Amino acid sequence: MLKVESLTVRFGKLTALDNVSFALQGGEFLAVVGPNGSGKSTLLKCLLGLQRIDSGSISLLGHSPEDLPSSRIGYVPQVKTLDRSFPASSCELVVSGLRRRWPWRIPPAEHERAEAALRQVGIGHLSHRALSALSGGELQRVYLARALAREPEVLVLDEPATGIDATAEQDMYDILDRVNREMGVTIIMVTHDWLAARHHCSHALLLKNVLIASGPSLPALNDANMALAFGHAGHDHAHGHSHSHPHESGQPEQPDG
Amino acid sequence: MDSMLAIFLRIVACGMLIGFSASYYGAFVVQRGMSFLGNGLAHAAFGGVALGILLGQEPLYVALPFTVLAALGINWLREHTKLAADSVIGLFFALSMALGIIFLSRVPTYSQDAMTYLFGSLLSVGVTELWISAALAVLTVATFPLWPRWAYSTFDRESARIDGQRIRREDYLLSVLIAVNVVVAAKLVGIVLLSAFLVIPAAAARLVSASFAMMTTLSVGIGVFSVAAGFAISYQADLPSGACVVLTQILLFALMFALNKGGIKWPREI
Ligand SMILES: Nc1ncnc2c1ncn2[C@@H]1O[C@H](COP(=O)(O)OP(=O)(O)OP(=O)(O)O)[C@@H](O)[C@H]1O
Ligand SMILES: [Mg+2]
Numbered sequence: 001m002l003k004v005e006s007l008t009v010r011f012g013k014l015t016a017l018d019n020v021s022f023a024l025q026g027g028e029f030l031a032v033v034g035p036n037g038s039g040k041s042t043l044l045k046c047l048l049g050l051q052r053i054d055s056g057s058i059s060l061l062g063h064s065p066e067d068l069p070s071s072r073i074g075y076v077p078q079v080k081t082l083d084r085s086f087p088a089s090s091c092e093l094v095v096s097g098l099r100r101r102w103p104w105r106i107p108p109a110e111h112e113r114a115e116a117a118l119r120q121v122g123i124g125h126l127s128h129r130a131l132s133a134l135s136g137g138e139l140q141r142v143y144l145a146r147a148l149a150r151e152p153e154v155l156v157l158d159e160p161a162t163g164i165d166a167t168a169e170q171d172m173y174d175i176l177d178r179v180n181r182e183m184g185v186t187i188i189m190v191t192h193d194w195l196a197a198r199h200h201c202s203h204a205l206l207l208k209n210v211l212i213a214s215g216p217s218l219p220a221l222n223d224a225n226m227a228l229a230f231g232h233a234g235h236d237h238a239h240g241h242s243h244s245h246p247h248e249s250g251q252p253e254q255p256d257g
Numbered sequence: 258m259d260s261m262l263a264i265f266l267r268i269v270a271c272g273m274l275i276g277f278s279a280s281y282y283g284a285f286v287v288q289r290g291m292s293f294l295g296n297g298l299a300h301a302a303f304g305g306v307a308l309g310i311l312l313g314q315e316p317l318y319v320a321l322p323f324t325v326l327a328a329l330g331i332n333w334l335r336e337h338t339k340l341a342a343d344s345v346i347g348l349f350f351a352l353s354m355a356l357g358i359i360f361l362s363r364v365p366t367y368s369q370d371a372m373t374y375l376f377g378s379l380l381s382v383g384v385t386e387l388w389i390s391a392a393l394a395v396l397t398v399a400t401f402p403l404w405p406r407w408a409y410s411t412f413d414r415e416s417a418r419i420d421g422q423r424i425r426r427e428d429y430l431l432s433v434l435i436a437v438n439v440v441v442a443a444k445l446v447g448i449v450l451l452s453a454f455l456v457i458p459a460a461a462a463r464l465v466s467a468s469f470a471m472m473t474t475l476s477v478g479i480g481v482f483s484v485a486a487g488f489a490i491s492y493q494a495d496l497p498s499g500a501c502v503v504l505t506q507i508l509l510f511a512l513m514f515a516l517n518k519g520g521i522k523w524p525r526e527i
Contacts, residue, residue, distance in 0.1 A: 048419050070420045077415055086288060086412045087466045100420040102408035104470045130467055130522075 001026040001154070001186055002047070007056035009042055015209060016042045019056070022205055022214040024188070026153070029180045031197030031217060032190045034207035035230050040190045043207065044158055047188070048075060061153060070100065074147025074185075076157040079140050079164070084132050090118060090142045091127045097146035117149035118142070121175055137168030144175065155179065157189040161196065173200050194221055194230075265492055268382045268445075272484040272502070274390035275442045276454065278397040280480020282435050283459035284473040288411050290342070292460075294331070294432065295452035297346035298439040301327035303448050304353030305440070306374045307360035316370055317389075320440045327353055328436035332429055377447030377499035379491070386444060393441050400434065407431065408469050446499035453503040458483065461510040464517040471523050479509050 002024040009017040016039045024030055032040045045051035046058060049065035063069050074097070094114035095103045106114070118124045121141045126134065134142065140160060147155055155176075161169045177200060179185045191197055197204050197217060204217035208229045213220040286292060305323025309316035327349050334345045361371060373381050410417035410424050418424050435455070442451055462475035487502030494501075 050415065050418055068419065068421075073419070075416065075419055077413070083412060087463060087469050087472050088412065089467065092468060096409060096412070096416075099405070100409075101405035102412060102469065104405060 001028075001061065002188070003057075003059045004043075004047075005057045007043070007046060007058060008054045009039070009046060009051060010054050017046070017207075018210045020207070020211045021056075022211065024186065024203065026186050027180070027184050029176070029187045029200065029202045030189065031194075031201035031204045031221075032188065032207065033192070033194045033197050033204055033221065033229070034212075035192075037209075038207045038229070039209050040207055041158060043205075044156060044188070044190055048073075048156065071150060072153045074150050074152035074155045076140070076143045076147050076155070076160055078158045078162060079136050079143075082139065082143075084134075084139075086131060088131050089128050090123070090131065090134065090145075091115065093131065093142055094118060094146045094149050097149050114145075114149060117145040120148060121145045122171070137164040137172075140164055140168070140172065141175075144172070148179065152185060154186045154188065157187070159190055159192065161191060161193055169196075176200065194226065197221060265488075267384070267387055268379050268498075269485055269488050271382050271387045271390045272445055272488055272498075273481050274387075274394040275438070275445060276458075276480040276484035276502075277477055278390075278393050278438050279442055279454040280458035280476045281397055281473065282431070282438060283455040283457075283480065284462070284469070284476045285407055285411055285431060286435065286455050287459035287463060288469070288472070292452070292456045293343050293346050294328075294435065295439060295455035297331065297350040298324055298328055298432075298436050299443060299448045299451040300350045300357075301353040301436075302440045302443045302451075303374065304357035304360070306443070307357035307364075307371065310368050310370050311360040311364055316374065317440065317444065320374075320443070321437065323353075324436045324440045325433050328432040329429065332432055336425070373447075374443050375448050376497060377443070377445050377450065379445070379488070379498045381444050386441075389441055393438060396434070396437075403427075404473070408473075412469070446502060450499040450503045453506060454480065457503070457506040457510055461506070461513040464510075464513040465521055465523060467522040467524055475523075479506065479513075483509055 004023070005021050007017050007020045008015065020039075020043070032043060034040050042051060046053055047060055047065060049068045058065050061069055061072055091106065091111060091114045092103055094117050095106050095110055098110065098113065103110075115124055115127050118127050121144050123138060123141050123145070126138060126142070131139065131142075160172055164172070173196065176187060176189070180187050189201065198221050201217045203215060204220040205214045206212040206220055206225050206229050212229050213225045286294060302320045302324045304327075305320030306316040308323060309319030312319060331345050331349050334340070334348070335342060338345070361368070406417070406422055407427065409420070410422055410427060414424055439451060439455075442454055446454060458480035459472065459476040461479050462472045466472035466475055483505040484502050487505040488498055490496065490505065491498040491501035
């Protein structure tokens with residue numbers, strides 16, 4: 001499914017990823033966890049062929065990132081990077097995921113497929129809504145529908161919980177759990193939220209530019225490893241958390257990366 | 258000898274062809290937040306025109322490569338620095354103007370050509386200009402199959418890259434096409450008002466469009482219509498052509514604004 005070997009990425013003197021190796025089997029739900037600046041987004045960009053690699057190799061679905069089989073991969077970008085001023089409806093956005101190009105017009109069959117994907121994430125009624133009129137959480141779901149409409153083998157998400165409230169976050173994790181368990185989709189999710197990672201993900205990758213731990217999520221994200229990655233803050237929050245308030249308890253204080 | 262009407266029709270046809278291309282690219286320009294690019298390239302064209310006059314060549318043929326080079330330069334510098342687009346465009350804007358002023362200062366006699374390009378002149382439109390704008394329009398139509406790609410990368414560059422689009426190549430192509438458009442249009446409407454052609458029809462269309470396909474279509478409609486209407490007014494009232502077209506565009510913008518405030522959007526299914 002995914003095999004990363006000795007991956008190294010440098011930006012000038014800074015080494016964002018240093019000799020990172022891991023492997024992922026089909027059907028796993030992987031959390032990529034680490035503090036700010038630890039190379040999580042860089043790793044994701046490498047997987048998606050958006051980032052030049054200094055050394056090492058990546059094989060995703062049997063392909064190198066240069067000839068990524070993008071129709072088999074669903075990608076959900078960070079909500080805050082999206083252009084809300086673009087004149088488009090939810091349905092068009094989903095169809096762009098199906099076609100891998102922007103639609104000039106949408107025939108009924110494709111429209112139906114897009115609506116089915118929107119229904120799958122519980123927002124079938126928003127199909128004709130303009131993107132500019134969606135809330136952050138709704139837009140996140142439209143993107144999720146767009147990724148799922150491809151019927152992907154792998155779903156890749158960058159910080160899906162950023163900027164949405166606790167309820168929307170819970171709903172999103174429910175959808176991801178279902179997609180992972182019932183449809184067998186492999187999920188790779190970048191997150192700060194290591195509590196959610198422990199709770200929902202089968203596997204975890206703990207990064208701090210070097211790989212600190214990888215494997216099944218509970219042992220990989222144990223207290224000792226968290227302390228290594230996050231410093232003392234990881235420890236403070238390691239016990240007595242309740243997952244319904246991830247942002248009150250789950251976001252360790254970080255100095256700027 | 259051509260009749261007055263024949264000359265007028267030639268001018269209108271030429272203007273509508275240019276308006277068509279400009280307002281088509283305008284949809285991408287506006288939505289990509291590159292409105293300032295039109296302005297920057299128009300002033301780069303001024304540098305090229307001045308160089309043409311200095312060299313005693315037909316200004317258009319010097320301005321064309323000059324402006325295309327400026328467009329490539331803008332793209333290149335953006336790629337190789339972290340500067341915002343408007344800073345990079347501003348730099349090339351200033352460079353071209355400074356060069357243009359120096360070139361003109363070396364021309365011994367006063368040049369009507371320079372004024373023509375600055376403010377546009379209908380009288381400068383001959384058969385050559387008509388053919389050039391027709392060629393540009395054909396070129397624009399030939400890029401229609403690229404619309405789904407350009408629209409996709411306009412919306413989300415990252416997704417387009419993941420889905421195999423060569424974003425960088427697209428950027429260069431788009432800005433070269435815009436540069437050509439700008440130079441061809443400069444003679445007709447003048448450098449000073451030129452960026453309006455790229456920006457106002459698309460911005461007006463944006464106000465009442467719920468989809469990018471509709472925005473593109475309306476932008477072209479507004480672009481072509483405002484040239485025809487503006488030139489008719491200019492001809493009737495004996496007013497400068499470029500200014501009449503731009504004022505017509507702004508009138509249409511106001512109309513779209515009113516429709517927008519009235520809650521009107523197309524397609525209506527929102
Ligand atoms: N394009 C770039 N040019 C230079 N440095 C970069 C670039 N992209 C990332 N970096 C650096 O590489 C390091 C890793 O960045 P990355 O974005 O992968 O971190 P991250 O783990 O995603 O952080 P965050 O949690 O804040 O999103 C950081 O120190 C960052 O400053
Ligand atoms: Mg990041």
